[in-house]
Amino acid sequence: MDEIVTLNRRELLKTTTGLLTGWVIAGSPLALIAPGRAWAVDLVSLTSAEGATLMSVARTIAPHDKLNDAAYALVIQAIDSDSAKDADTHKMIRGGIASLRSDFSAASETERVAALREIESSAFFQTIRLKTLQVLYSSPIAYAYFGYEGEAFSKGGYLLRGFNDLRWLPEVPVEDSGPLPEGE
């Protein structure tokens, strides 16, 4: 769970410009895999306020109400990292945030959606949208939340771990499928 560790590794570098923090909710999927009760993500090119606004944008793009903020913070961390590497990207991201209504994060979902619809064709929105989809669903936090189990080679595959455990439909006759392989 490297990414969770990263989340909690607050190396307060001199270059740190912002910070996103949050709590791990007891009993949530994140609690099962997180090493601590709190998380924090350092930003190196965006401010805390900018990061917070981007969190709201990402949550509006991909709203999963019960998915912990930590999953979204990883998206913002990735955007922040891209922004730190390239001056044009930095300018575009900051400009995009500044163009949003100042109370964006506090606005209702309907209002936030309307605001983003207006800028849907912009490079800013499309960059944030793509990054959100790329990063949000790739983390262990998301895997746990959506129930996705990921690679299974390291565990011997799903052959003995439920690849055919569905019971709410009839079994397939063996002539249309095949026998389970015998132990090797």
Add this chain to the structure above:
Amino acid sequence: MARIEFQDESAVVIIGSGAGGGTLAHELTTRGIKVVMLEAGKRHSTASFSQVPGAAFLQLTWLDPRTQSGDWGVAKNFPTLPVWHCKTVGGTTVHWTAATPRFEPWELRGRSTYGNIPGTSLIDWPISYDELKAYYLLAERRLGVTRRNGVPGLPASNNFKVMYAGAKKLGYKRVHTGHLAINSRPFDGRASCIQQGFCAQGCKTRAKWSTLYTSIPRAEATGNLDLRVESTATRIEHGADGRVNAVIYRDGEGGEQRQKARVVCVAGNAIETPRLLLLSDSSKFPHGLANSEGQVGRNYCHQILGFVWGIFDKPISSWRGATLAGVVEDEVRNDPSRGFVGGYRMELCTLDLPTFPLVGLPYGWGRDFASVIENYRNIAGMLINGEDMPRAENRITLNHDVKDSFGLPVANVHVDEHPNDQAMRKHAQTQTSRMYDAIGAKRVVFGPVPPATHNTCSARMSADPREGVANAWGRTHDIKNLFISDGSALPTAGSANPTLTIVALALRQAEYISREMKARRV
């Protein structure tokens, strides 16, 4: 492994190491023929395959720039990735999902079966089904294809149970876990499938056939193969007699090399194969090699592909198990009363969680988009796989405005869908939707047209030299010692996933090339 001198004029140079090139190299080297194989990608192994979906995609995919145009959805949804194939030793057999159906006999006679469909460039294959069948049998034995030659099928996964129940409700009869080049029991020194999913990330158990760990090491063991990785062919040269005699390529350090050749076989997948022929223009062949009729790059086919997702109220966990282990074949027939010609398969499919929102769903964001993903665990999936119509203007050309890292023009992929394609997709979406509805789906979602994985026909075989690039052996009409050895040579796309046919044709071509070489005709 052999080291063949640059100046050695006796070798066959094969460009590409996938289903076509890898098979051909194995066949030729076991017959004592020296082969230099140029592979643009790196050599990975079962040990080095990444099991992180995004990283695996970057590790295996051909990501060099390409452009595209036309009205197909891919140009809009995936502007920088018109096609999805591999750049690595083993080519696209590293990430393929190993479905190995055969073409139907009538699919080899597209023009005769379907008639004169306006706006298409349909032709019949210059090979009969009976001729091809002998090589299908051989290919199926080599690959250990399930449900052929007494090889058992794969067991039914959860995702297949859903597909099967829905198909049976609709009265479909030809429904089974599919013909797959995935071991249902240990075979050929490779283990049986452990249902790990992740077929498309490179199979770490080698249960799935790939030239990477079958044909290529065996060809190397003959001592006749010189495999050069990170070697990108940029030009094929010819002599005053019009025969090709050398291949120029860039090595891993970017240095230019020139390998002499007795025969050249191009197997770079249906985008790079025509691109290389077009890049090889000369004063003698001003429009590129084998292009006297202007056919190189034309008639590009990609099959009608589309994801269909059924959302249920109970868990399915579709990611568990061999990705494509299931098929409904009842719609593989030519019945124009459905409103289109040609047939399609419905194949089992799923996508890992990180890839699902990026490739599997239509463009979107917001509450409704997220609500589909929220159900990820309860989603069953299928892939529509149907025959698309060849069109002369659906073609690969050079885009001189965009250059690759060597300064060469990139390929542009142009596709305008034919009304037949659209009618077929609509029919397939209706049928797949009915399947899921019949067993209580809460909702059915159709994915966008994904980046093409079944790229074919862009340097096709034809009986009439005016209608294609190569003859019935894949030898180009114009140049006696230049061969097309990959899916580019298919005359029409059919509804079968193309790899088995590419392997069968490579087996057949190898016999021809070795015969011609022995007789000193090339």
